[in-house]
Amino acid sequence: GAVVSQHPSRVICKSGTSVKIECRSLDFQATTMFWYRQFPKQSLMLMATSNEGSKATYEQGVEKDKFLINHASLTLSTLTVTSAHPEDSSFYICSASLPDRNTEAFFGQGTRLTVV
Amino acid sequence: GQNIDQPTEMTATEGAIVQINCTYQTSGFNGLFWYQQHAGEAPTFLSYNVLDGLEEKGRFSSFLSRSKGYSYLLLKELQMKDSASYLCAVTDSNYQLIWGAGTKLIIKP
Numbered sequence: 001g002a003v004v005s006q007h008p009s010r011v012i013c014k015s016g017t018s019v020k021i022e023c024r025s026l027d028f029q030a031t032t033m034f035w036y037r038q039f040p041k042q043s044l045m046l047m048a049t050s051n052e053g054s055k056a057t058y059e060q061g062v063e064k065d066k067f068l069i070n071h072a073s074l075t076l077s078t079l080t081v082t083s084a085h086p087e088d089s090s091f092y093i094c095s096a097s098l099p100d101r102n103t104e105a106f107f108g109q110g111t112r113l114t115v116v
Numbered sequence: 117g118q119n120i121d122q123p124t125e126m127t128a129t130e131g132a133i134v135q136i137n138c139t140y141q142t143s144g145f146n147g148l149f150w151y152q153q154h155a156g157e158a159p160t161f162l163s164y165n166v167l168d169g170l171e172e173k174g175r176f177s178s179f180l181s182r183s184k185g186y187s188y189l190l191l192k193e194l195q196m197k198d199s200a201s202y203l204c205a206v207t208d209s210n211y212q213l214i215w216g217a218g219t220k221l222i223i224k225p
Contacts, residue, residue, distance in 0.1 A: 006158075034213075043203065043217040044159070093158050104149055105213065107158035 002028045004096050006108025013084055013115055021079045021111045023094030029074035030096035034105070035067075038091045050077040084115040118142045120216035122204050127222045128194055136189045136202050136219045144209020150178050150189045151203040153218065159203055162189070191221075199223045 003026040013019050023033055031052045036044040048069050049057040056069035068080040081088055091112055095105040120140045128134040140148070147166040151159035165171055165180035165187060177190040189202055204216040 041220075043215045046213070046215075091156070104161040104164055107160070110156075110158045112156065 002026075002096070002098060002106045004030075004094065004106045004108045006094050006111060008111060009109055010112045011114070013113070015085055015115055016083055018080055018082045019084055019113060021081075021092055021094075021113075023077045023079070023096070023108050025075045025096045025106075028096075028098060030077075031074060031099070033071060033077040033094055033096045035069060035077075035079050036093045036095065038093060038110075044093065047079075052077075081113065084113070086115045089113055089115045118208065118214050120204055120206060120214055122202075122216045122219045124217070125220045125222065127224060128191075130194055130196060130223055130225050132194050133190065133192050134194060134221065136191075136204075136221065138187045138189070138204035138216055140185050140187070140204070140206045140214070140216075142206050142208045142214055145182060146207040146209065146211055148178075148180055148187050149205045149207075149213070150176075150187075151205065153201045153203055155200075162202075194223050196223050196225070 005024045005026055007022045011019055033050040035047045037047050038044050046059050047062045050069045050071040052071045052074050058064045066082055071077040091110050093110040094108040097105050122138045149164050150162040152162050153159040163178035165178050170179045175192045180187045201218040201220050203218045206214045
């Protein structure tokens with residue numbers, strides 16, 4: 001299957017700093033990538049849809065100025081959590097799909113963010 | 117609104133069979149997925165159903181009834197490593213994935 005690589009897998013940062021998470025499709029071109037957040041014992045919550053070469057589409061309630069998404073190429077999307085606070089601590093996961101929309105999503109390994 | 121329901125937690129015995137149910141109410145339907153997620157890891161794909169019926173893949177099978185808005189994941193010959201959360205997800209008319217909250221499966225020796 002297709003491979004999506006996400007980095008870093010774990011990060012601890014101080015409150016008020018910014019953290020960048022990278023998501024790469026290694027063996028296919030992903031015009032669309034998705035960013036999810038998952039709190040303990042809860043399901044995946046879609047934060048935004050990242051489109052190559054255009055602005056991301058954010059879900060209701062997600063602050064676009066706080067969660068900056070850049071999809072500069074067909075293989076790379078980044079999520080930057082700006083001015084992080086302890087409540088931003090969560091598991092962030094990216095995914096991408098092949099152009100055939102009836103195929104499964106391929107997930108990155110996830111990033112465990114802890115803000116202290 | 118769109119809704120996917122699955123049990124929060126299930127317990128089964130090693131070597132046995134377990135069925136995890138999923139019911140959905142979505143605006144349109146373009147397929148149903150089952151994913152396995154171990155704690156602290158990303159989900160991994162298990163199965164995809166778009167037509168009614170049973171899809172079998174080794175120890176895992178998935179069933180779909182579109183008229184009933186219902187699916188189940190059947191796991192046979194349970195192994196300890198099958199302890200994980202199982203997520204049901206439906207693609208709606210806009211091809212957006214709608215996720216269930218997941219079912220935590222606990223396997224006991």
